[in-house]
Amino acid sequence: MHLIIAEKNIVAERIAAFLSGKEKVQAVKDGAATHYIFDDTIIMGLRGHVVEVDFVDGYKNWRSAEHPPRSLIDADIIKIPTEKKIVGLLQKFSRKATRVTIATDYDTEGELIGKEAFELIRAVNTKVVIDRARFSAITKEEIIKALNEATPLDFNLASAGESRQIIDLVWGASLTRFLSITAHRGADSILSVGRVQSPTLAMIVDREREIDAFVPTLYWILTLATKKDGAELEARHTHGRFTDAAEAKAAYDATKNPLKVTEVITGHKIDRAPTPLDTTALIVGASRLGISASYAMNRAEDLYMRGFISYPRTDNTTYPKSLKISDHLKIFAHGAFAGDARYVKEHMRPVPTRGKKETTDHPPIYPTSLASREDIADDVSWKLYEFIVRRFFATICIDAEWETMKVNMSASTEPYTITGGRILEAGWRGVYPYSKAEENILPVFTVGETLPLLSKNSEEKETQPPARYTQSRLIQRMEELGLGTKSTRHEVISKLAGRKYIEGNPMKPTIVGRAVTDSLEEFAGTITEPTMTKTLEEHMGDIAAGTKPMEVVLSESRKMLAGIFEDLEKNQDAIGRGLMERTREEQIIGPCPVCGRSLQIKRVGSSQFIGCSGYPDCTFNAGLPPATWGNAVKMDEVCEEHKLHHVQLLRKGAPAWKLGCPLCSHIKSNTDAFMLIPGMTESGIKKLNAAHIYTISEFIAMGPVELSKIFGLTRPVAEKYISDAQGVLGLLKKRTEMKKFISAHVVPRRGRGHSKVSAALISMGVTDITALSKAHPADLLEAKLSEAEAESLVTEAKNLVNSAKMKEYGVPTITLKKYVSAGLGDPEKFIAVHPAGVSLATGVSVTTICNHQKRVAENLCRPGPEKISKAAFDEGIAPLREKAGPDVLIPLALAGIYRPAQLVKADAKTLAKVTGVDAKQIAELQKHAKKVSE
Numbered sequence: 057m058h059l060i061i062a063e064k065n066i067v068a069e070r071i072a073a074f075l076s077g078k079e080k081v082q083a084v085k086d087g088a089a090t091h092y093i094f095d096d097t098i099i100m101g102l103r104g105h106v107v108e109v110d111f112v113d114g115y116k117n118w119r120s121a122e123h124p125p126r127s128l129i130d131a132d133i134i135k136i137p138t139e140k141k142i143v144g145l146l147q148k149f150s151r152k153a154t155r156v157t158i159a160t161d162y163d164t165e166g167e168l169i170g171k172e173a174f175e176l177i178r179a180v181n182t183k184v185v186i187d188r189a190r191f192s193a194i195t196k197e198e199i200i201k202a203l204n205e206a207t208p209l210d211f212n213l214a215s216a217g218e219s220r221q222i223i224d225l226v227w228g229a230s231l232t233r234f235l236s237i238t239a240h241r242g243a244d245s246i247l248s249v250g251r252v253q254s255p256t257l258a259m260i261v262d263r264e265r266e267i268d269a270f271v272p273t274l275y276w277i278l279t280l281a282t283k284k285d286g287a288e289l290e291a292r293h294t295h296g297r298f299t300d301a302a303e304a305k306a307a308y309d310a311t312k313n314p315l316k317v318t319e320v321i322t323g324h325k326i327d328r329a330p331t332p333l334d335t336t337a338l339i340v341g342a343s344r345l346g347i348s349a350s351y352a353m354n355r356a357e358d359l360y361m362r363g364f365i366s367y368p369r370t371d372n373t374t375y376p377k378s379l380k381i382s383d384h385l386k387i388f389a390h391g392a393f394a395g396d397a398r399y400v401k402e403h404m405r406p407v408p409t410r411g412k413k414e415t416t417d418h419p420p421i422y423p424t425s426l427a428s429r430e431d432i433a434d435d436v437s438w439k440l441y442e443f444i445v446r447r448f449f450a451t452i453c454i455d456a457e458w459e460t461m462k463v464n465m466s467a468s469t470e471p472y473t474i475t476g477g478r479i480l481e482a483g484w485r486g487v488y489p490y491s492k493a494e495e496n497i498l499p500v501f502t503v504g505e506t507l508p509l510l511s512k513n514s515e516e517k518e519t520q521p522p523a524r525y526t527q528s529r530l531i532q533r534m535e536e537l538g539l540g541t542k543s544t545r546h547e548v549i550s551k552l553a554g555r556k557y558i559e560g561n562p563m564k565p566t567i568v569g570r571a572v573t574d575s576l577e578e579f580a581g582t583i584t585e586p587t588m589t590k591t592l593e594e595h596m597g598d599i600a601a602g603t604k605p606m607e608v609v610l611s612e613s614r615k616m617l618a619g620i621f622e623d624l625e626k627n628q629d630a631i632g633r634g635l636m637e638r639t640r641e642e643q644i645i646g647p648c649p650v651c652g653r654s655l656q657i658k659r660v661g662s663s664q665f666i667g668c669s670g671y672p673d674c675t676f677n678a679g680l681p682p683a684t685w686g687n688a689v690k691m692d693e694v695c696e697e698h699k700l701h702h703v704q705l706l707r708k709g710a711p712a713w714k715l716g717c718p719l720c721s722h723i724k725s726n727t728d729a730f731m732l733i734p735g736m737t738e739s740g741i742k743k744l745n746a747a748h749i750y751t752i753s754e755f756i757a758m759g760p761v762e763l764s765k766i767f768g769l770t771r772p773v774a775e776k777y778i779s780d781a782q783g784v785l786g787l788l789k790k791r792t793e794m795k796k797f798i799s800a801h802v803v804p805r806r807g808r809g810h811s812k813v814s815a816a817l818i819s820m821g822v823t824d825i826t827a828l829s830k831a832h833p834a835d836l837l838e839a840k841l842s843e844a845e846a847e848s849l850v851t852e853a854k855n856l857v858n859s860a861k862m863k864e865y866g867v868p869t870i871t872l873k874k875y876v877s878a879g880l881g882d883p884e885k886f887i888a889v890h891p892a893g894v895s896l897a898t899g900v901s902v903t904t905i906c907n908h909q910k911r912v913a914e915n916l917c918r919p920g921p922e923k924i925s926k927a928a929f930d931e932g933i934a935p936l937r938e939k940a941g942p943d944v945l946i947p948l949a950l951a952g953i954y955r956p957a958q959l960v961k962a963d964a965k966t967l968a969k970v971t972g973v974d975a976k977q978i979a980e981l982q983k984h985a986k987k988v989s990e
């Protein structure tokens with residue numbers, strides 16, 4: 057059997073279709089993975105890496121004294137399967153296979169994934185032939201060719217990938233731990249450090265420093281307006297920018313009639329066609345289309361796997377000779393680009409353009425097959441596909457040609473100029489609308505002719521700071537510096553954003569991003585400089601080329617890292633202090649409305665709130681949703697009224713939840729509550745807010761004296777207000793309790809969150825747990841609960857209410873638990889049964905039970921149940937225990953029968969009815985009772 061292994065399922069499916077025709081393929085679903093069978097061939101897809109590298113056990117605990125961060129440098133590393141089902145399937149097929157072909161992506165990562173598969177196969181089959189198919193496009197031709205020309209796996213290339221994995225793990229984990237521990241960061245706010253990530257972040261921070269340090273200067277641009285053949289034209293002073301105000305003014309004043317043409321120069325300009333696309337150019341092009349780097353790569357990969365474009369991770373900008381351009385163009389003779397293809401055919405250059413780089417692994421990115429708008433489901437993919445097609449067209453079209461014109465003139469003594477251009481030959485521009493070049497066709501001028509001076513203008517401008525990096529610009533810069541690879545650059549940027557080190561596009565560092573960079577630069581500059589990463593990158597290149605063994609590179613990198621740790625550990629205290637000082641600002645959102653000190657975002661466990669730095673002197677605080685909804689993060693926007701920074705909640709994989717100004721939302725969320733106080737008005741609330749009273753609790757705490765001052769009320773009225781407010785507070789507490797109860801007992805479903813269920817219940821008048829415990833389950837169905845859910849919710853509520861009552865009546869918690877588990881949690885039920893039975897059912901002594909029953913009965917204003925002594929109980933029950941078990945004795949005792957004498961007197965049938973115990977069993981026990989009582 058021939059087993060073919062693709063990197064992903066979608067590729068496996070396509071390969072199967074190419075090799076056999078769709079009809080013959082049998083797709084078999086096996087839990088996590090699908091595989092494809094035809095004839096004697098099985099094709100399966102992996103899920104990228106199916107194993108991962110990690111440290112051996114014992115290194116998981118960050119706080120371990122035995123394994124401090126530095127010990128990670130030399131910790132042993134193992135491979136752990138991450139996709140167990142797929143690994144199982146792979147090994148199952150490998151046992152039977154006679155040939156295995158690894159058909160993963162053709163790059164370092166793909167080679168490594170191939171090697172991982174190779175090792176898994178060898179573990180179960182030492183003999184099978186394993187080869188490697190390499191292809192740059194998932195088309196029938198390429199795949200069949202690659203299978204026919206399969207070669208051995210490139211272990212050097214795979215080792216290069218593996219060493220990158222290991223180095224990144226070791227550097228990232230050890231440095232991240234060191235820094236996070238040093239700065240006392242919690243688990244949800246670790247300070248991540250990485251080999252590529254940190255120098256990239258440093259570039260963004262550097263740019264921000266340049267912007268901060270930038271001092272703008274003024275300059276002036278002089279222009280004049282004139283007219284020829286009815287068209288108004290603008291001429292610029294040939295001096296360009298005037299940086300001296302006096303000089304600009306002098307030139308402006310000297311600009312006057314006569315305006316005379318002094319020179320007319322016509323020229324010819326070649327406008328070169330663009331070169332083929334590599335990954336960086338694709339990302340740059342995509343960003344002009346408004347597509348982010350990582351999303352563009354995601355869509356490009358999808359287009360590749362579906363066979364529409366060649367492999368999108370490539371450094372090559374020269375088409376291979378094997379690509380027959382004219383033949384390939386024929387693919388587009390139909391479909392959406394038919395007109396353009398015809399144009400290209402008429403404007404074709406003899407050989408396509410070529411860029412500076414020529415590699416042999418992959419071609420530049422080009423379209424491999426024709427897609428229609430319907431084939432490609434989403435707009436972004438289509439935009440990207442169209443761009444790739446048009447770029448391909450442009451690279452095989454002739455250059456564009458322009459006629460240029462320059463008209464020099466003098467306005468009295470001052471020289472001015474007008475430039476224009478006209479397209480003579482559109483060439484590639486006819487199919488490539490992405491870089492517009494506007495024609496500016498000038499009328500015909502003759503030297504010596506006089507023109508009217510319509511107006512003159514001196515425009516004052518300011519020099520601009522350097523621009524922040526856009527994603528695509530940063531990726532270009534990373535490439536120039538040798539940071540990361542074509543496959544990882546865009547991921548590094550996403551990671552920086554994910555770690556909250558940078559924000560926006562163009563990108564700007566956050567306070568934390570700056571703090572981390574500042575600290576690293578101060579104490580361990582090598583981490584933030586591109587040189588070190590570039591060196592390691594080169595060493596990995598050496599592994600791939602087979603000139604350096606992986607072990608040597610790994611041990612060199614470990615030595616480098618140990619050196620960095622020397623510096624870091626020496627300065628640990630200073631680093632920690634610096635980081636904490638620098639990051640404190642990230643939590644400060646503005647002035648406290650009560651005392652003017654600073655308000656901070658604070659966290660205690662999963663709850664978070666805005667608190668005053670003056671605590672405990674100032675107790676102002678405003679709640680925020682718990683951290684399960686996302687970590688509260690300060691934003692740039694500032695509330696005009698309160699001068700406080702807005703706050704948003706950020707959670708992985710969810711859109712940001714913008715809460716806005718925390719004080720505005722604090723006021724808003726308390727408005728409804730205030731309005732529950734009879735007689736309260738909106739303007740009344742405003743008055744309260746102005747006196748820094750934001751919540752009902754604060755309102756109550758203020759007391760009647762203060763309140764009567766604010767509102768100008770009489771003392772009794774103010775007192776009435778406060779007592780009403782106390783009532784409202786109680787009501788709200790109960791509501792909160794119920795909401796908590798609902799979220800603990802109702803499983804959220806799509807369209808039915810906890811808050812929706814709570815809101816529905818409140819609107820039905822079920823505003824607290826007591827009301828819920830008394831509700832009929834059938835009435836609760838309106839709140840989107842199922843019958844079973846409603847039933848169990850009411851039962852749970854009853855239990856809770858009962859337990860609360862029992863506790864209130866003085867039953868201690870541990871004993872109460874025993875009663876509840878015996879089904880006696882309901883106070884009414886508890887006093888309705890005989891203490892003997894309760895004791896048998898719970899193991900609690902009868903004396904205790906009698907006390908509890910007495911207390912509960914008193915509280916319920918009921919007569920207390922029969923009281924018995926422990927001695928009487930023990931004496932009575934002992935002889936019966938000889939003959940019967942708890943299943944018989946408990947129900948009898950609960951009904952008050954626990955002595956042989958009682959049993960003898962009783963009527964077996966009636967007793968059976970009352971207790972549910974079988975009449976025969978009772979009769980037998982009666983016989984025994986008679987014997988012992990005689």
Ligand SMILES: [Zn+2]
Pocket residue numbers: 648649650651652653668669670674675676
């Ligand atoms: Zn305060």
Ligand SMILES: [Zn+2]
Pocket residue numbers: 695696697698699700717718719720721
């Ligand atoms: Zn506000």
